[in-house]
Amino acid sequence: MPQPAVQSPEWWRDRLYNALCKRTEETNVFDDYYECEHPLPHLHERARAPFRRLLKMSRANYCELVVDAFVGRLEVAGFQSDVDGGSDEEAWALWQDNNLDGGSQLAFLEAAIRGNAYMLVSPPDGRRGFRITPEHPTQVITEGMPGNAGEMAAALKLWMDDWTRRLCCTVYLPDRIYKFDAPELKVGEAPRWVRREVRGEEWGGKNVLGEVPFGELANRPRMLKPGASELRSVTGIQDRINKTITDRMMTQEAAAFPQKWATGMEIPVDENGQEIEPFDVAVNKILIAEEAGAKFGQFAAADLSGYLKAKEADVTDIAAITSTPPHYLLGSMVNLSAEALKAAEAGLIHKIYQRRRFLEEGLERTMRLAGIASSQARIVWKSPEWRTEGELVDALVKMGTLGVPREVLWERWGATPQEIERWRRLNEEALDRAMDGDFAAGYGAKPEAGIPEDGVPAAVGE
Structure with missing residues (x-):
């Protein structure tokens, strides 16, 4: 069969389809780890059947915690114009109209697990405006223009039509x-x-946008490599943890309870000559033997502390490699001060700020394709840092004494651009009402209680 011409639709279809299949096969591993579908620890063939139940109980999914701790603090709060009369309200209306509060979270999650996610921009169709939908990385792949990585040359969307059972692509x-x-x-x-x-x-059909209509959300990309999963460096450690848990559970099953022994006595046999267990041991039973030389004792129970320490060491490795606060994974907090909590979360906060830069580029391209100029509506994120209300208010009051504008203080407090605009209008309305009241009082309106008819308040102490 002759090969399609380079850069023809068929050539791009085959090229991107093969690349998508290869990437999906590689990233399915990370999706399995996030979903707690870890490979079962290796055991000897003879031991697998008796301990299969324990194998299924040995999975402790730390991979999910690593991803959720990161994605849970990625939240778009709104858009803010760099110039007066900008398009921040238009951008936020478009965001809300496409339900991207939840849709963006889905895209961030898939990007953290598989390395990439996408936003598809569809042009207006006469019934509604621009349509923005999050796209799964197993269904979409893009390729940049050679020599200009910021410009997309082509994209492929692949899906299975559930109604016709046909594989479709665009x-x-x-x-x-x-x-x-x-x-x-x-x-x-x-x-x-x-x-x-x-x-x-x-x-x-004609592409009315004039560009490949996708925004790519890449997680931890490199110069010559695409985005990468947050779990890339910890799957091996997760396997170690599962193996340690399996060994501990097998030890608990076989040797965690003290084993009894007896010597100097004859073991009874049944009618077939098979030995009979002479004692039914329980907490309310007494062991008695007629032989004068009989002795009883017990072996020491197996020590499980080594397994617990090994698991804790592996979890600490995951915390260090992924910049996840250790108390998130270990579940232990003992008299931690606010400063200690901040120090423990410093690595996670730094990672979030770093990852957001690349996610923001994909979101800005998405909004630009939908007719919103990114230079006029930059993305505002909710702060990922944890601070007490008292600390924050005290810092803002001190900043206010230095002449920092009130709107900036509101932004530092964590208010969204929409809340800031609403508060500004409320203040302006309150000021207008106050000025209207002073104007009416000057023309004979009934003064408020405590204010003399001449409008001049009495001196203090009169």
Whole structure:
């Protein structure tokens, strides 16, 4: 079969499809670890059947904690214009209209697990405005323009049509959009694609946006590598933890209880000559033997402290490698001061600020594709730092004495741009009412209680 021409729709389809399949196979491992589908620890063949129940109980999912501790503090609070009359309100209305409070969280989560996620921008269709939808990294892949990584050359969206059971894909180029589907799928064979044409329309619709309509949310990318999973460095440690837990549970099953022994006595046998256990040991039973030389004793129970320390050491390794506060993973907090908590979370806060820079680039491209200029509506994030109300208010009061504008103090307090605008309007309305009251009082209106008719308050002490 002849190969498609370079940069033709078929060439991009095959190229991106193969890249997407390869990336999905690699990142499925991290998705399994997040979902607590860890591989079972290795045991000898003879030991697997008796201890299979213990193997299934040995999974302790620290990978989920690592990801959730990071993603839980990624939250877009709004948009803020850099110039007067900017488009921050328009951007926030678009954000809310597309339910991106929750949609962005889904995209951030997938980016943290698999390394990448996407936002698809669809142009207005006459019934509603721009449509922005989060896209899963197993269904979408993009490729940058050679020599200009900030510009996208093409993108592919792949999905299975649940109604027709057909594999479908769409190739997005800056000028055109092409659709394909594979009516028949055979295991072990590449899809046999055919053009998906709409009756009465030319194959390959026009891309009215003039750009590949995706914003890429990349987690911890490098110069020559795409985004990477937060779990890339800890899956091996997770396996160690599961193995340690399995060994501990096997020890508990076999040797954690003191084993009894007896000597100097004859063991009874049944009618078939098989030995009979002479004692039924329990907390309310007494062991008695008629032989004068009989002796009883017990072995020491197995010490489990070594397993517990080994597991704790591995969890500490995860905390250090992923910058996750140790008390999140170990669950132990003993008389920790506010300063100690801040120090423990410093690494996580730094990681969040670092990761947000690349996520923000994808979000800004998404909003720009939807008609919102990123230079006029920058993204405002909720602060990931933990501070007590008293500490924060005290710092803001001191900043106010230095002449810091009131709106800036509100922003530092954590108010969203929408809350700041609402508070500003309320203050202006209150000031207008006060001025209207002074104006009315000057023209004979009934003064307020405690104010003389001439409008001049009495001196203190009169």
